[in-house]
Amino acid sequence: MLEAVFSSSSNSTGFRIRAAQGQAADHGLAEHGFTDWATHVAASLFFTLFPADCRICGFPLLGVSRLPVCAKCLIALRPLKGSYCTVCGEALQVPAYIDRGETDPLEADRVEVESRCLLCQRADPPFERAVAYGSYDGELRDLIHLLKFQQVRPAAAVLGHRLAETIANLEQTMPAGTISSSTITVVPVPLHTRKQAQRGFNHAEMIARSALKQLARPKRFDLCTGVLQRHRETGSQIGLTRHQRRENLRGAFAVSDPTRILNRDILLIDDVYTTGTTASECARVLRRAGAARVWVATVARTLKLKISGVLVVPENLTEEISEDRRRMAAHG
Numbered sequence: 001m002l003e004a005v006f007s008s009s010s011n012s013t014g015f016r017i018r019a020a021q022g023q024a025a026d027h028g029l030a031e032h033g034f035t036d037w038a039t040h041v042a043a044s045l046f047f048t049l050f051p052a053d054c055r056i057c058g059f060p061l062l063g064v065s066r067l068p069v070c071a072k073c074l075i076a077l078r079p080l081k082g083s084y085c086t087v088c089g090e091a092l093q094v095p096a097y098i099d100r101g102e103t104d105p106l107e108a109d110r111v112e113v114e115s116r117c118l119l120c121q122r123a124d125p126p127f128e129r130a131v132a133y134g135s136y137d138g139e140l141r142d143l144i145h146l147l148k149f150q151q152v153r154p155a156a157a158v159l160g161h162r163l164a165e166t167i168a169n170l171e172q173t174m175p176a177g178t179i180s181s182s183t184i185t186v187v188p189v190p191l192h193t194r195k196q197a198q199r200g201f202n203h204a205e206m207i208a209r210s211a212l213k214q215l216a217r218p219k220r221f222d223l224c225t226g227v228l229q230r231h232r233e234t235g236s237q238i239g240l241t242r243h244q245r246r247e248n249l250r251g252a253f254a255v256s257d258p259t260r261i262l263n264r265d266i267l268l269i270d271d272v273y274t275t276g277t278t279a280s281e282c283a284r285v286l287r288r289a290g291a292a293r294v295w296v297a298t299v300a301r302t303l304k305l306k307i308s309g310v311l312v313v314p315e316n317l318t319e320e321i322s323e324d325r326r327r328m329a330a331h332g
Helices: 012-024 036-051 071-074 118-122 138-150 155-171 192-198 203-213 242-249 277-288 315-330
Strands: 097-099 111-112 127-136 185-188 222-223 228-230 253-255 265-273 293-301
Touching: 111 228, 118 265, 118 293, 127 138, 138 155, 138 203, 138 293, 155 203, 155 265, 155 293, 185 203, 203 222, 203 265, 228 277, 242 277, 253 277, 265 277, 277 293
Parallel strands: 127 293, 185 222, 185 265, 265 293
Antiparallel strands: 097 111, 228 253
């Protein structure tokens, strides 16, 4: 059933109509006869009765929808492009090849260079690989916030579609399965029971469910909820350093029934990969409980700052991540 989305904005109706007509032109609707007199009248009446705005860009919506986001903002959701670490997914400073300096570029001897970032070269994370659909900024970040903080549940379907694309690409590099099972066990990052009761849902689980429905081979993936639990309420990680995040998550996760993941390949799902602390902690707990291998897939990830094409990695962050991974490796 379709739901109308209403806005609480205090803008005047006249402004809404003018803005809506301007937005229609921006979206290319004028080319399809939207500017004729009869359509203008109908549009004016519609926006008078149903004054809904896009929750991202603020323009009036051109139709009734369960998701209060305009087509222009949805089109702006773009996948990551460029060279990224084949393990953690961080942006690489160098391209996938180097030029040895021959005069003719066409004859240049291009050779493969290290496809891992410096941190993953120094210490392996507890997961096989982490992938993400897009960068955690702009419209993608706003859409995630609509789901998490404003409880706009239809956003999960759009985010799930983007995540499904990422999982489909990752699946091509994943093994056929372990001896005990040919399926991949999908585990959403859990919320604490109090946080989930307050929000009304686990956003990672909602995105995972939507993504699995859109895969070409959904039966290869088995959604397993409740097996990974968050026993301690950790609060928001926003604004914390990596060291603080690590301490905040220490001992927060546990596996309720190890037999459900024993010797199984795990696909861990979350909305955002920031520093990798949550993914690493969850992967470590799953592996210690008997999981064979763990992969990580998220809708978005935070990329480190780039200035004039140079990747800037703070020295203290590099040391913290390396030390964190050494500790995890030492504890299995």
